[in-house]
Amino acid sequence: MSKFGGSNNKKEVPAMTSSSLSDIVFMLLFFFMVTTQMRETENKVVVKIPEASEVVKLERKDLNSYINIGTPIRSLQAQYGTDARIQLNDSFKTTDDIRDFIAAERESKSEADRQFMTVSIRADQDVRMGIITDVKQELRRCSALKIMYSARKGGE
Amino acid sequence: MAKKKVPAMNTSSTADIAFLLLCYFLMTTTMGSQTGLSRRLPPMPDKDQKVEDQKVNRRNIIVVKINSSDRLLAGSEPIDVSQLKDKIKEFLTNPADNPNLPEKEIQEIDLIGNWPVSKGVISLQNDRGTSYQAYIAVQNELVKAVNELRDDCAKQKFGKKFALLDEDQQAAVKKAVPQNISEAEPKDVGKKR
Numbered sequence: 001m002s003k004f005g006g007s008n009n010k011k012e013v014p015a016m017t018s019s020s021l022s023d024i025v026f027m028l029l030f031f032f033m034v035t036t037q038m039r040e041t042e043n044k045v046v047v048k049i050p051e052a053s054e055v056v057k058l059e060r061k062d063l064n065s066y067i068n069i070g071t072p073i074r075s076l077q078a079q080y081g082t083d084a085r086i087q088l089n090d091s092f093k094t095t096d097d098i099r100d101f102i103a104a105e106r107e108s109k110s111e112a113d114r115q116f117m118t119v120s121i122r123a124d125q126d127v128r129m130g131i132i133t134d135v136k137q138e139l140r141r142c143s144a145l146k147i148m149y150s151a152r153k154g155g156e
Numbered sequence: 157m158a159k160k161k162v163p164a165m166n167t168s169s170t171a172d173i174a175f176l177l178l179c180y181f182l183m184t185t186t187m188g189s190q191t192g193l194s195r196r197l198p199p200m201p202d203k204d205q206k207v208e209d210q211k212v213n214r215r216n217i218i219v220v221k222i223n224s225s226d227r228l229l230a231g232s233e234p235i236d237v238s239q240l241k242d243k244i245k246e247f248l249t250n251p252a253d254n255p256n257l258p259e260k261e262i263q264e265i266d267l268i269g270n271w272p273v274s275k276g277v278i279s280l281q282n283d284r285g286t287s288y289q290a291y292i293a294v295q296n297e298l299v300k301a302v303n304e305l306r307d308d309c310a311k312q313k314f315g316k317k318f319a320l321l322d323e324d325q326q327a328a329v330k331k332a333v334p335q336n337i338s339e340a341e342p343k344d345v346g347k348k349r
Binding site for chain 2: 037058152
């Protein structure tokens with residue numbers, strides 16, 4: 001009755017080695033570090049991007065500058081109202097500031113890449129075209145002609 | 157010399173540290189690749205440039221207008237967004253050689269050979285009150301029409317879809333089926349409060 005009798009000769013289960021766990025987590029970490037990019041600006045406008053079926057991917061993310069257009073987020077509505085606003089970098093701007101913004105963005109890119117700079121217009125789907133037309137006219141004046149209308153891939 | 161056995165270092169907390177780092181990166185970074193519709197704006201005309209009437213034959217232009225209540229006008233008749241693609245395709249191909257639809261010019265293109273290239277231009281006009289969603293929907297339909305024509309051309313000449321062709325072939329097909337979408341100078345038509 002050795003199997004059931006004595007309680008002191010119980011076989012001990014060896015502790016599971018958890019040393020590889022950290023390796024797995026590190027691998028995950030590296031995956032995320034490589035595939036993601038830092039969030040550079042905080043969104044101050046609500047942008048619900050419209051859907052489209054024929055979207056193309058942007059090739060060079062680093063050559064991209066963003067113009068966000070939409071209504072201010074809830075906590076800022078008391079201050080700025082609910083009309084659609086333009087957000088460049090981290091603050092609300094008007095169309096007149098686009099020129100400086102584009103100039104600064106151009107300056108930050110390397111010389112060889114400047115011609116490939118793309119301006120991505122991220123506008124809310126309920127925004128009226130008037131403000132976007134103004135932005136587009138201003139971009140033409142600054143000769144930033146490569147633009148992209150941000151859109152989600154939507155099923156149709 | 158009795159060797160002292162070095163006790164194994166307790167490594168169970170490295171996983172926790174790595175998890176913390178992982179969470180930090182998950183919070184501060186964004187994934188999601190940027191997608192969208194790529195366009196080239198026309199350069200601003202010079203102020204002292206003489207106004208030169210670019211003589212484009214009337215039959216070569218289709219005007220797509222969107223008004224402030226998101227209704228569409230293609231050519232001269234009101235139309236629904238769902239019909240726009242076929243209308244544009246018919247406009248660009250002109251299968252029956254209709255004298256009211258754009259003329260075609262036989263051009264010799266590398267890899268393809270002679271191909272009737274349409275001279276059609278799509279002119280898109282919108283109102284200040286048009287919603288962005290409607291505008292993107294129309295842009296999308298226009299691109300879709302061109303993409304389908306490119307697919308047709310690619311299938312006919314290379315037996316493959318446009319996306320599966322190599323770079324030179326794609327350039328040739330792009331030449332055969334150009335994407336001529338002009339965004340007209342803004343006009344203020346109907347006011348929208």
